[in-house]
Amino acid sequence: MSSIRQIQDEIISEFALLADDREATLFYLMELGDKMPPLAGEYKTEDNLIKGCQSKVWLHADYKEGKVFFAADSNTDITRGLISLLVRILSGQTPDAIIDADLDFIEKIGMGQIIGSQRSNGFASMIKQMKMYALGYKTKVAMK
């Protein structure tokens, strides 16, 4: 398993070719979203929903052998594309690595703006929720 840093760097270099063309970046993100396996219907529950005024995100987490696994979906294509990147980076990592992750790829691929619009999209809250899951699993393990 590559480290969070390594995967982020891969993504940054993949997007570097598109960096100046925002429309092409968004088209590529939507393509990535199309390719992400859909979240099983049983996980698309109210409990797993991260609400934004416009784009909603469903996030499901699992803990296996010291690692956290994420699956997610969104009702909007661009957000789904961004989520697919987050899942690619954080799924299968240890709780500590997730908690400490500095997710600078969002800025570097020119999508920093989406983090600022917390009220309208669930993506901004999703990162926080992923870290909360990691912290939750870490605490659970420590208490055993």
Place this chain on the structure above:
Amino acid sequence: MPANMGEAVKATDNQLNTSAIREQFPVLEREVNGFPLAYFDNAATTQKPLSVINALTEYYSAYNANIHRGVHTLAEEATTAFEQTRAAVRRLVNAREAEEIIFTKGTSEGINLVAATYGKAFIGQGDEIIITGMEHHSNIVPWQMLAEEKGAVLKVIPINERGEISLDEFNSRLSGNTKMVAICLASNALGTVNPVKELITAAHDAGAVVLLDAAQALPHMEVDVQALDCDFLAASAHKMYGPTGVGILYGKRRLLEKMPPYQGGGEMIKEVTFARTTYNDIPFKFEAGTPNIADVIAFKPAIDFINTIGKENIARHEHALLQQATAGFQQIDSVQLVGTAKEKVSVLSFNITGMHPFDIGMMLDATGIAVRTGHHCTMPLMERFAIEGTVRASFAVYNTAEEVDRLIRSVERIAARVKK
């Protein structure tokens, strides 16, 4: 008003000189994501001309003072400028007298004021309030709150597939119990212009008063409160080239005078003792506290801007852009227009099959095109059309045919992706 504004109205085949108009709006020179800004979010707020921006600076640099009651020169100058705006608003909506114009912080506050004062005094248990299915939340929620408090009943006129209401549907809800009819003159989400003249006559015959939400109408069309005979009318300065934080509420004198005050404080009193307070005359009775002096003063040059070009010229220009965009979108298979009423202001709401409005809005922004996406604060209306939201392009006097062409071409590119 800069000298070249006169040029802007000089018609060649009734075409506005949009480049002279655009020069008045510094923000329109901006680039967004490497493209010239094409600003189509005018129904949310319009951009501001230099005359408005300068008036703000001038007030703070030259004669900032609290208004009314001051005896010094600055207070006198500020008061005069403030009241000149009130006079300009009176002329704009053709109210009988300036005292019938109350400054608020926006359309929402104007509607809330009427609900909280007229509603408090004159609407009671079992009385009925009629609104339409296309109202903005700000013309739904204040009435819901009032109805809940008083045990009154809220009735809603449904709208058809094109986004229009019918007089029959209205008349069937109107009765001797109807005390208030609150309706938008033009819809913010669909652009529909409602047949308010007929509604007002019918409402008056039934003994009800009528409030018009003119937030989306006043920037685009002639509005004459005496000819319409509406009882109240609310609008916002920032949607008509003026500053944010200023709204106007027109009310007929005889109604305003018998309404209780809205908020208590300075400015709205005649005499205060601990035993009893007597209230000031209208409009001051409804303007407690220090008002938004700078922005009210800077609203006047916005009204002058509209008057210089002329509402008729503005409407003709915007209508041409609306027609162009509508025709362009009708050529794209996967685009659905939402709101196709016969009478519309320059609002074009649409969706692309299989795409969320949020994605379309983000895609358009990528090439410098600003639109609004979502439910536009009209969730019941979105439910009526069984959609989550729309993309809304709304046109103002400074928009051009070239910009609309860019919008059409961008939507074509986005729609092509879905076909894959």
